Amino acid sequence: MEDCIFCKIINKEINSKILYEDEEIIAFNDINPIAPIHILVLPKKHISKLTDLKKEDEAVIGKIMSVINKLAKENNIAETGFRVVANCGVDGGQAVGHIHFHLLGGRKLENKM
Ligand code: 5GP
Ligand code: ZN
Numbered sequence: 153m154e155d156c157i158f159c160k161i162i163n164k165e166i167n168s169k170i171l172y173e174d175e176e177i178i179a180f181n182d183i184n185p186i187a188p189i190h191i192l193v194l195p196k197k198h199i200s201k202l203t204d205l206k207k208e209d210e211a212v213i214g215k216i217m218s219v220i221n222k223l224a225k226e227n228n229i230a231e232t233g234f235r236v237v238a239n240c241g242v243d244g245g246q247a248v249g250h251i252h253f254h255l256l257g258g259r260k261l262e263n264k265m
Contacts, residue, residue, distance in 0.1 A: 178196055233257065
């Protein structure tokens with residue numbers, strides 16, 4: 153997808169610290185972390201937002217949760233705890249129009265939502 157920052161990261165047109173990659177999924181450090189661990193995990197397929205998910209995307213979203221689990225363990229936050237966030241649309245505060253999940257941890261996270 154042209155002009156999508158995350159597609160450019162996937163295509164290695166923009167540099168990022170990639171922590172996990174397979175045929176369908178990529179995970180990299182957020183450029184502007186709000187916690188000691190702040191990783192973005194996303195499908196390589198360009199899906200704009202959560203409400204654009206189709207039945208055929210269910211499997212990759214499930215796999216993303218397994219990748220998040222693996223990354224949490226590798227980054228030593230599985231025991232201390234962490235938060236997974238998917239912002240959707242304007243009111244959800246979504247800034248980048250390629251679906252992604254924030255993995256946040258390494259400090260006590262304030263406010264529940
Ligand atoms: P959103 O607000 O859409 O849920 O989150 C977008 C996230 O992408 C933000 O936390 C922002 O810091 C991150 N981000 C934006 N541009 C880049 C980039 O070029 N590289 C990386 N690694 N992260 C980015
Ligand atoms: Zn994209």
